[in-house]
Amino acid sequence: MAIKHYLQFKDLTRAEYEYLFERSRVIKDRFKRYETYHPLVDRTLAMIFEKSSTRTRLSFEAGMHQLGGAAIYLNTRDTQLGRGEPVEDAAEVISRMVDIVMIRTFEQEIVERFASRSRVPVINGLTNEYHPCQILADIFTFIEHRGCIQGKTVAWIGDSNNMCNTWLQAAEVLDFNVHVSTPPGYEVEPERAGLYGTDHFESFADPMEAVKGADLVTTDVWTSMGFEAENEERLKAFADWQVDGDMMRAAKAEALFMHCLPAHRGEEVAAEVIDGKQSVVWDEAENRLHTQKALMEYLLLGRIND
Ligand code: CP
Ligand code: NVA
Numbered sequence: 001m002a003i004k005h006y007l008q009f010k011d012l013t014r015a016e017y018e019y020l021f022e023r024s025r026v027i028k029d030r031f032k033r034y035e036t037y038h039p040l041v042d043r044t045l046a047m048i049f050e051k052s053s054t055r056t057r058l059s060f061e062a063g064m065h066q067l068g069g070a071a072i073y074l075n076t077r078d079t080q081l082g083r084g085e086p087v088e089d090a091a092e093v094i095s096r097m098v099d100i101v102m103i104r105t106f107e108q109e110i111v112e113r114f115a116s117r118s119r120v121p122v123i124n125g126l127t128n129e130y131h132p133c134q135i136l137a138d139i140f141t142f143i144e145h146r147g148c149i150q151g152k153t154v155a156w157i158g159d160s161n162n163m164c165n166t167w168l169q170a171a172e173v174l175d176f177n178v179h180v181s182t183p184p185g186y187e188v189e190p191e192r193a194g195l196y197g198t199d200h201f202e203s204f205a206d207p208m209e210a211v212k213g214a215d216l217v218t219t220d221v222w223t224s225m226g227f228e229a230e231n232e233e234r235l236k237a238f239a240d241w242q243v244d245g246d247m248m249r250a251a252k253a254e255a256l257f258m259h260c261l262p263a264h265r266g267e268e269v270a271a272e273v274i275d276g277k278q279s280v281v282w283d284e285a286e287n288r289l290h291t292q293k294a295l296m297e298y299l300l301l302g303r304i305n306d
Contacts, residue, residue: 004299005115005122007108008194009132009169017139017174019303020294024140027297028290031066038068039297039304044098045071047125048081048090050105051225055261056125056133059288060102060296067293072098091117100300106226121299123292128162128226129192134260135166136295137287139174141280142216144287145256155179155214155251157207158241158268159234160186163220163260165193171200178202181210183237207241214251217278218258219243219268235267244270248278256280 005011012020030037045064047057057073064071074094076082081090087110094101095118103111104125115122124132142149153176156164160182168188171178178201180188190198204210211217222238223231248257257269257279265271274281297304 003119003121005118006132006295006299007111007115007122007124008130009135009166010173010194011132012173014173014175016298017136020136020291020298021140021143023294023298023304024287024291025144027293028287031290037066039301040064040067040069040099043067043069043100043300045069045296046074046094046098046101047071048074048079048094048101048103048105049125050076050081050103050110051126053104053125055285055288056102056104059292060125063289063293063296066289067297069099087113088117090114091122095119100296123295123299126162126225128224129194130166130169131162131260132166132169133288133292133295134163134284135170137291138218138258138260138284139170140291141258141284141287142256144283145280146215146254150175151177152215153177153179153213154216154218155181155207155211156218157181157210157243157247158219158238159222159224160188160193161220161224163218164188167218168193168195168201172196176200179204179210179214181205181207181241183241185237207243207247208250211247211251211255214255216256216258217243217248217251220260221262221264222268238268242266242268242270243273245272245276248273248276258284261285 061071091114100121102123102125108127108129111124181204222234259281
């Protein structure tokens with residue numbers, strides 16, 4: 001089988017996502033029934049972190065153990081990557097010792113360079129540009145609560161960051177719409193987002209207009225990892241882009257609220273929203289585990305019929 005990497009959302013087709021969502025459901029159901037499922041015995045996952053993480057580390061590490069394999073945590077501070085070893089050299093070495101690699105880093109180019117020299121599948125665990133594993137979990141969560149996402153409207157409020165770019169790619173692959181509202185100067189850059197066109201998204205200057213008719217309202221931190229030097233100016237620029245109760249009331253009555261976490265209550269989201277009835281943020285976080293187990297199984301074993 002040819003090596004398959006997961007570096008951005010559009011690396012997989014709609015048919016592959018349909019398979020992964022169904023597989024995530026099966027794997028989650030077995031996990032909830034405490035059924036042992038060990039398809040990845042003797043397989044090892046290397047997890048390389050150049051940025052902080054709670055959910056991504058935990059879900060990949062626990063997920064690999066639950067599938068019968070082992071996971072090794074590496075970070076920039078304790079490895080030669082932090083001392084300037086070329087990423088290509090690291091890829092050659094690491095991919096001779098493990099079966100699958102997950103990387104969280106800065107520029108997308110770094111995961112692409114790693115993948116180009118890797119003998120094993122590479123998964124993007126977040127870059128400045130994309131966060132595909134999170135959107136995989138988010139769409140699975142949407143499906144669990146509301147059914148198929150095709151034709152639905154997602155409102156993205158805030159920064160046109162890695163999460164926003166990935167929602168936009170997902171809209172093209174799975175055929176739904178994204179209403180985006182960002183402050184001036186922080187607009188979507190379609191090329192950086194890796195889009196084929198502009199058919200699946202619409203930009204709105206006013207966030208209250210963007211949420212109208214939305215089936216899902218979602219946001220993320222105003223300052224992503226790696227952009228901390230811009231924090232003060234971003235706090236001012238994004239002040240009118242907080243998702244609050246008024247914004248949720250302007251969306252469809254049954255709209256869900258999502259946030260990949262970690263969240264800042266009182267900044268990008270009001271406490272009444274993230275802690276309110278429409279919020280599914282804990283399901284989103286849990287589903288990182290189940291969807292990534294399905295993803296690792298697929299990248300290593302292909303389609304399973306059981
Ligand atoms: N949502 C997410 O990726 O969380 P972590 O940064 O904690 O991994
Ligand atoms: N956009 C955020 C997501 C964190 C999970 C960041 O990159 O910091």
